[in-house]
Amino acid sequence: MAGRLGVSSDQAKLASAEARRQGVALKGWLIQQGAVDEASFLANAAEAAGTRYVTLEDGQIDEKSVATIPASLSTHYRIVPVSADNGRIVVATDDPFNEHLADELRVLLDREVTLVLATSEAIRRSIRRHYGVGADTVEQMTRHGAPEGTEGAEAVDADDENAARDASVIRLLNQILSDAVEQRATDVHFEPYEGQLRVRYRIDGVLRDAGVPASARHFRHALVSRAKIMSNLDIAEHRLPQDGRAQLQLSGHAYDLRISILPTPQGEALNVRILSRGMEIDTLESLGFEGRDLGLLHELIRKPHGIILVTGPTGSGKTTTLYTLLKRLNKPETKILTVEDPIEYRMKGITQMQVNPEIGFTFARALRSMLRHDPDVMLIGETRDYETAEITIRTALTGHLVFSTLHTNDAPSAMSRLIDMGVEPFLIASSVEAVLAQRLVRLVCPHCKQWRTPEEGTLRELGSESSDITRVAVGAGCTACRFTGFWGRTCISEMMVMDSRLRAMVTEKKHADELRREAVRRGMELLRISGIKKIREGLTTVQEVLRVTPSPEMVEPVIVGEG
Numbered sequence: 001m002a003g004r005l006g007v008s009s010d011q012a013k014l015a016s017a018e019a020r021r022q023g024v025a026l027k028g029w030l031i032q033q034g035a036v037d038e039a040s041f042l043a044n045a046a047e048a049a050g051t052r053y054v055t056l057e058d059g060q061i062d063e064k065s066v067a068t069i070p071a072s073l074s075t076h077y078r079i080v081p082v083s084a085d086n087g088r089i090v091v092a093t094d095d096p097f098n099e100h101l102a103d104e105l106r107v108l109l110d111r112e113v114t115l116v117l118a119t120s121e122a123i124r125r126s127i128r129r130h131y132g133v134g135a136d137t138v139e140q141m142t143r144h145g146a147p148e149g150t151e152g153a154e155a156v157d158a159d160d161e162n163a164a165r166d167a168s169v170i171r172l173l174n175q176i177l178s179d180a181v182e183q184r185a186t187d188v189h190f191e192p193y194e195g196q197l198r199v200r201y202r203i204d205g206v207l208r209d210a211g212v213p214a215s216a217r218h219f220r221h222a223l224v225s226r227a228k229i230m231s232n233l234d235i236a237e238h239r240l241p242q243d244g245r246a247q248l249q250l251s252g253h254a255y256d257l258r259i260s261i262l263p264t265p266q267g268e269a270l271n272v273r274i275l276s277r278g279m280e281i282d283t284l285e286s287l288g289f290e291g292r293d294l295g296l297l298h299e300l301i302r303k304p305h306g307i308i309l310v311t312g313p314t315g316s317g318k319t320t321t322l323y324t325l326l327k328r329l330n331k332p333e334t335k336i337l338t339v340e341d342p343i344e345y346r347m348k349g350i351t352q353m354q355v356n357p358e359i360g361f362t363f364a365r366a367l368r369s370m371l372r373h374d375p376d377v378m379l380i381g382e383t384r385d386y387e388t389a390e391i392t393i394r395t396a397l398t399g400h401l402v403f404s405t406l407h408t409n410d411a412p413s414a415m416s417r418l419i420d421m422g423v424e425p426f427l428i429a430s431s432v433e434a435v436l437a438q439r440l441v442r443l444v445c446p447h448c449k450q451w452r453t454p455e456e457g458t459l460r461e462l463g464s465e466s467s468d469i470t471r472v473a474v475g476a477g478c479t480a481c482r483f484t485g486f487w488g489r490t491c492i493s494e495m496m497v498m499d500s501r502l503r504a505m506v507t508e509k510k511h512a513d514e515l516r517r518e519a520v521r522r523g524m525e526l527l528r529i530s531g532i533k534k535i536r537e538g539l540t541t542v543q544e545v546l547r548v549t550p551s552p553e554m555v556e557p558v559i560v561g562e563g
Contacts, residue, residue, distance in 0.1 A: 038094075038119045038120065038121075039053075039119055042094070042096065042117040042118070042119060043117075045096040045117060046096070046116065046117045049096060049117075051114070051115060051116050051117065052116040052117070053116070053117050053118070054082065054092055054116050054117070054118050054122075055118065055119075055122060056080060056082075056092060056118050056122040056123065056125070056126045060082065061080065061081070061082055061083075061126065061130065062081075062082065062083040062084065063130075064084065065081040065082065065083050065084035065089065065090075066081055066130045066131070068081055068084045068089055068109065068111070069081045069089075069091070069109065070139060071127075071131040071132075071135035071136045071138075071139045071213075072136040072139050072140060073108065074127055074131060074136075075127060075131075075135070075136040076136075077093070077101065077104075077105070078093065078094060078095070078120070078123055078124075078127075079091045079092060079093050079101075079105070079123070080092045080118070080123050080126045080127060080130070082116060084111070087111055087112060088111060088112040088113070088114065089105075089109060089111045089112070089113055089114070090113075090114045090115075090116060091105060091113055091114070091115055091116070092115075092116050092117065092118040092122075092123060092126075093115055093116075093117065093118070093123070094117065094118060094119060094120040094123050096117055101115065102114075102115050121479065125479070128179070128211065129211065131213065132211050132212050132213040132216075133175060133176050133179045133199070133210055133211055133212050133213075134171075134172045134175035134176055134179075134212060134213070134216070135213045137168055137171050137172045137175060138172060138212070138213045138215050138216050138219070139213075139215075140168060141168045141169075141172070141218075141219060142215050142218065166222065169219060169222045169223065169226050170226060172216070172219065172223065173223055173226050173227065174248075174250075176188065176199060176210065176212065177248060177250070177257075177272065177274070178250050178251075179210065180201050180210070180272075180274060181250055181253075181255065181274060183201055183203055183482065184203055184204070185201035185202055185203050185274060186202050186203070186273065186274060187201070187202040187271060187272065187273050187274065188200075188201055188202075188210070188271070188272040188274070189201075189202070189207070189269075189270075189271050190220065190223060190224065190269065190270035190271070190272075191269050192217075192220050192264060192266040192267035192268070192269060193266055194266055195217065196214070196217050197212065197216050197217040197219075197220040197223075199211075199212045199216075202315075203484075204442045204484075204486055204487075204488065204489050205315055205440055205442065205489060206442070208484075220267055221267060221268075223270065224261060224267070224268045224270050227246070227259050227261070227270050227272065228242070228244070228259075228261065230244075230246035230248075230257070230259070231244030231245055231246040231257070231259040232244055233259070233261065238263060238268060239263055240263065241260070241261060241262050241263065242259075242260075242261045243258075243259065243260050243261070244258075244259045245257065245258055245259065245342070246259055253276065253277075254276075254277040255274055255275060255276055255277065256275040256276075256277055257272050257273065257274060257275070258272070258273035258275065258342060259271075259272060260272075260273075275344055275345065277345075277346070281320075281323050281324055281327045281345070281347070282320070282324055283324065284297055284298075284321075284324055284325075284328075287317070287320065287321060287324060287490070287491045288490035288491035288492065288493075288534075289491060289493060290533075291525075291533075292495070292523065292525065293436070293493045293494075293495040293525070293530075296434065296495050296497055297325070297436070297495070300433060300434050300497075301325055301328060301329055301401070303401060303433055304399065304401065305396055305397070305398075305399045305400055305401055306396050306401060306402070306431060306432070306433035307392065307393065307396045307402045307403075307404065307431050307432045307433060308325075308401070308402070308403050308404075308433055308434050308435075308436070309383075309403075309404055309405065309406055309414050309432060309434070309435045309436070310322055310403070310404075310405050310406075310435075310436045310437075310438065311405065311406045311407070311408040311409075311410070311411060311413070311414050311435060311436070311437045311438075312405075312407075312408075312409075312437055312438050312439060313407060313409070313439075314407070315440070316438055316439050316440055317438055317439075317440045317489075317491055318405045318438065319344055319381075319405075321436070321438060321491070322379055322403050322405070323344075323345055323347065325403060326338070326347065326350060326377070326379060326403070327347070329377050330347065330349050330350060332349075334376045334377060335351075335373070335374060335375045335376045335377070336349070336350045336351070336375065336376065336377045336378070336379070337350075337351045337352075337353070337370045337373060337375040337377075337378050337379070338350060338351070338352045338353065338378070338379035338380075338381070339352075339353045339354075339355060339363055339366035339367065339370065339378075339379070339380060339381060340352060340353070340354055340355070340379070340381035341354060341355045341363070341381050341382065342354050351373070353366055353370075355381075362387075362388075363380055363381070363382070363383075363384065363388040364385075364387040364388045364391055367380065367388065367391045367392065367395060368391065371395065371398075371400075375400060376400070376401065377400070377401045377402075377403070378395065378400055378401070378402050378403070379402075379403045379404070380392055380402060380403070380404040381404070381405065382404065382405050382406075382407075383404045383405065383406055383418075383421075385421060386421045386422040386423065389418055389421050389422075389423050390423055390427075392404055393423060393427045393428065393430075393431040393432075394427075396431040396432075397427075397430060397431050406418075408437070409437075409550055410437045410494065410512075410516070410526075410527065410550060411435040411436065411437040411494050411495065411496035411516075411519070411524070412435070412496060412512040412513075412515035412516040412519060413512045414432075414435045414437075415428060415432075415435075415506050415512065415515060416511070416512045418432075419509060425506050425507050425508075425509055426507050428506055429498070429503040429504070429506040429507045430503075432498055432506075433497070433498055434495060434496060434497045434498060435495075435496045436493060436494075436495050437493065437494045437495075437496075437527060438491050438492065438493040438494075438527075439491070439492050439493075439527055439531075439548040439549060440489040440490070440491060440492075440548070441489060441490060441491075441492055441531060441534060441539075441540045441544040441545060441547075441548055442486035442488070442489050442540060442541075442544050443486060443487055443488045443489060443490050443539055443540060444473045444474065444475045444485065444486065444487075444538065444539065444540060444541060445475040445477075445478065445480060445481035445484070445485055445486055445487040446487065447478050447480040447481065447487070448475050448476040448477055448478035448480070448481065448485065449473050449474070449475060449476075449538065450473070450474055450475075450476050451471045451472070451473055451538070452471065452472060452473075452474055453470070453471060453472075454469055454470075454471065454472045454542060458542050458543075458546075459542065461542075461546055462528065462531075462532060462535075462542060462545065462546065463528060463532075465528075465529055465532050466532050466535070466542075469532075469535060469536060472535060472538075472541065472542055473535075473538035473539070473540075473541065474541055475487075475541075486544075490534065490539055490540065492527055492530035492531045492533075492534060492545070492548075492549070493527065493530055494524055494525055494526050494527045494529075494530060495524060495525075496515070496519045496524050497522075497524075499522065501518060501522070502515065502518060502519065502522070505518060526549075527548075527549045527550065528545065528549045528550070531544075531545030531548075531549050532545065
C-alpha cells in the first residue's frame with residue numbers, strides 16, 4: 001500500500017508515527033516534508049483504494065449535482081459534488097484516510113455516496129466557483145430569513161446597526177475581503193442594482209466578478225452598514241457620500257482599508273481599497289523602469305531643487321513610483337516631508353501628513369506650514385488647483401526638491417495643464433525639471449507563458465516601431481494565474497526632461513503636440529515605444545499595450561544633425 005502511495009514502507013511508518021505525534025493528517029505531513037506532492041499522492045491513493053482521481057476542471061462537475069449538497073456542508077467537509085443520479089451521488093474529497101466520511105454523508109444526504117479524490121486547491125477552487133464567496137454564511141443567514149423590504153430600491157434595514165453587528169454579517173464581509181486579498185485584489189466594489197448585489201474585484205488593474213451568491217443581495221444594506229461601523233462613519237446617513245478608513249487583520253497580516261460610500265437610487269454603493277501595511281517599497285528596476293528613463297530618474301533625484309512631476313490616470317502607479325523615489329532619498333542627512341490624500345503607505349524616517357478639507361487643512365495650507373520645518377525634499381500628493389501649483393512652484397524656486405502628481409495623459413500635456421490652472425508659463429519653465437508619464441501593463445503569467453507568431457493586423461495597430469517583432473508571448477491560462485494568463489504588472493513610461501529649448505517653448509505657450517515632437521527629437525521615448533520594448537522582451541502582450549497607451553502620435557522624423 002505504501003509503495004502505491006508514492007512512498008516506501010519505511011517512510012510510511014515513520015510518517016504515520018510523526019503525524020500522530022504532531023496531531024496532523026498523514027497526507028498533510030508527507031506533503032509538508034516534501035516526500036510527495038499532493039496530486040501524485042492522491043492519484044496513487046485513488047488507485048490503491050479502487051476509486052478515481054479527478055482534477056475538477058471545467059466540465060467535470062455536473063451543475064445539477066451542486067444543488068444536492070448545501071454550501072455549508074460542502075465547506076465544512078471540504079467536499080464537492082461531481083455527479084448525481086438514481087439516488088447516488090459522487091463526491092470529491094481531499095482526504096483519502098477519512099473512513100467515516102461516506103457513511104456520514106449517506107446519513108446527511110439520504111443518498112448512496114461514492115468518494116473520489118481531488119487536491120485541496122481543486123476542491124477549494126470548485127467550492128468558490130460553484131457556490132460563491134461566503135456561500136455557507138449567506139446560506140445560514142438566508143435560512144433565518146432575509147431582511148424585510150430589501151428588494152425595494154429605497155429600502156433600508158429597520159435597524160442597520162444591529163444588522164451590521166450581527167456575527168454572520170461580520171463574517172460574510174470578512175470572507176469577501178479575505179478572498180479579495182488572496183486573489184491580489186486592490187479594490188472591492190459592492191454595487192447595488194435592482195434586485196441584485198454585484199461584487200467585483202480589481203486585480204492587476206482589471207475588474208472581475210467576485211462570484212458571491214445571488215441571495216447576498218438581501219444583505220447589501222447590512223454589509224454597507226458594517227463597513228460604516230468599521231470606519232467610524234455615520235450609519236444613519238444614506239443620502240450623502242462618505243469616506244473613511246479602517247484596519248483589518250487577515251491571516252496574521254495587517255491591512256489598511258479605505259472605505260468610500262456613494263448613494264444611488266438602488267441603495268448605497270461601497271468601495272474598499274485594500275492596502276497592505278507590510279508592503280515593501282520596491283526598487284525602480286523592479287517597478288519596470290529601464291534604459292534611458294531609469295538613468296534619468298537616478299540623476300534627477302540628486303538635483304538640489306526643482307519639481308519632478310509624475311503624470312497618468314488613476315491607478316497608473318504614480319504613488320508607488322514616488323514612494324520608491326523617496327525611499328532612495330531617505331537618509332539621516334535629508335529632511336523629507338509629505339502631504340497626501342490619503343497616506344497610502346507609512347514610511348519610517350519621513351514626516352507624513354494627510355489633508356483634511358473639512359477643517360481647512362488643504363494641500364496649499366500644508367505647503368505653507370511645511371516650509372517652516374526646513375525640509376530638503378517635499379512630496380505633494382497631487383497638484384489640483386492654482387493655489388497649490390503656485391506655492392509648489394515658488395517652493396521649488398527657493399531651493400527645495402519637490403515631487404508631485406498631475407492627471408494628464410502624457411508628459412508634454414502637464415505643461416498645458418499647469419497653464420490652464422493659471423500658472424505663469426515663465427514660472428513653470430523655471431521650476432519644472434522633468435515630467436514622467438507612466439502606465440501599468442499586466443505581465444504574462446510565467447507559469448503558462450507561450451510564444452506565438454503575432455498577427456500582422458495587430459502589430460500594425462502598434463505602429464511602425466513594432467515591424468521587426470517576429471514572436472510575442474501570451475499566457476495560456478493556468479491555476480496560478482486563475483486562468484487569466486496574467487500575473488502582476490509592470491511599468492511603461494515616457495520621460496520629458498526640460499532643457500533650454502523646451503523651457504523656451506513652454507514660455508511661448510507652445511501646444512503640447514509641439515512639445516512632444518521636440519521632446520522626441522531630444523531623446524524622449526513615447527509610452528507606446530516603451531510598451532513595445534516590453535512586448536519584445538516577452539513581458540506583456542500587444543493587447544495590453546494597446547489598451548493602456550494613447551494612439552501613436554504623428555512625430556516629425558528626426559534628421560541627423562538637425563538642431
